[in-house]
Amino acid sequence: MNYQGTQVLDHPVQRVWDALFDPTVLRQSIAGCESFERSSDTEFNSSVKVSIGPVSARFSSKVxxxxxxxxxxxxxxxxxxxxxxxxxxxxxxxxxxELGVDKTRLDWSAEAQVGGKIAQLGSRLIEGTVRKMSEDFFQRFAAQLASAAPGVTEAPAELVQESPSLRASLPYVLTLLAGAAALIWLLGR
Structure with a gap:
């Protein structure tokens, strides 16, 4: 399954980036999220209760x-x-x-594979659920950004240093924490 989307946020790029990697902001932005924790500088663990049609379950995931x-x-x-x-x-x-000083476009794309009972539900039901989860995530994420967002912290220093190879391949990738987070953390669990 492939998903993609775009969201325009009325906040500077750095503020959006910081919020996308803040476990507190993400926990409050993902519907059904019971826990969302950073386990290392580049890994997160989460637990989310999700319902897709008649199937409801608690998903534990690693991102x-x-x-x-x-x-x-x-x-x-x-x-x-x-x-x-x-x-x-x-x-x-x-x-x-960056679309301006206080405006950021977040583009995201995700590829996911599901198996088990969820895979038996049919692509229309799954796609509809993913679309709703993504919309809900962005509404909650935008609300978190609009508030004082005291939980927003900077990304670890190790992640702020760009290497030449990362700069060269810069074209694509910030496809979500906001959209992909909802999609990935919710679908991927």
Missing amino acids: QMADVAPPFRCTLRFAGQGGVAGFGKGEARVTLV
């Missing part, structure tokens, strides 16, 4: 960041288990584009 070029792009690789409900795994690319 790993790769190809990080702050504050403009990142690739997120995810894998998760939902017990008898099934599993999900995939990759999302998030790209932030």
Whole structure:
């Protein structure tokens, strides 16, 4: 399954980037999120309760960041288990584009594979659920950005240093934490 989207946020690129990697902001932005924690500079673990049609389950997942070029792009690789409900795994690319001093376009794309009961539900039901989850995520994420967002912290220093290879491959990747996070962390669990 392939998903993609674009969201324009009325905030500077750095603020959006910082919020996308803040566990507190993400926990409050993802519907059904019970826990969302950073386990290392490049990994997050989460637990989310998700319902897709008649299937409801708690998904535990691990998200790993790769190809990080702050504050403009990142690739997120995810894998998760939902017990008898099934599993999900995939990759999302998030790209932030500065549209002005206080305006950022967040482009995201994700590829996911699901198995188990979830895969038996049919692509229309899954796609509809993913679309709704993504919309809900962006509404909540935008609200977090609009508030004082005291939980927003800077990305680890290790991620702020760009290497020449990351700069050269800068074209694509910030496809979501906001959209892909909703999509990846919710679909990938």
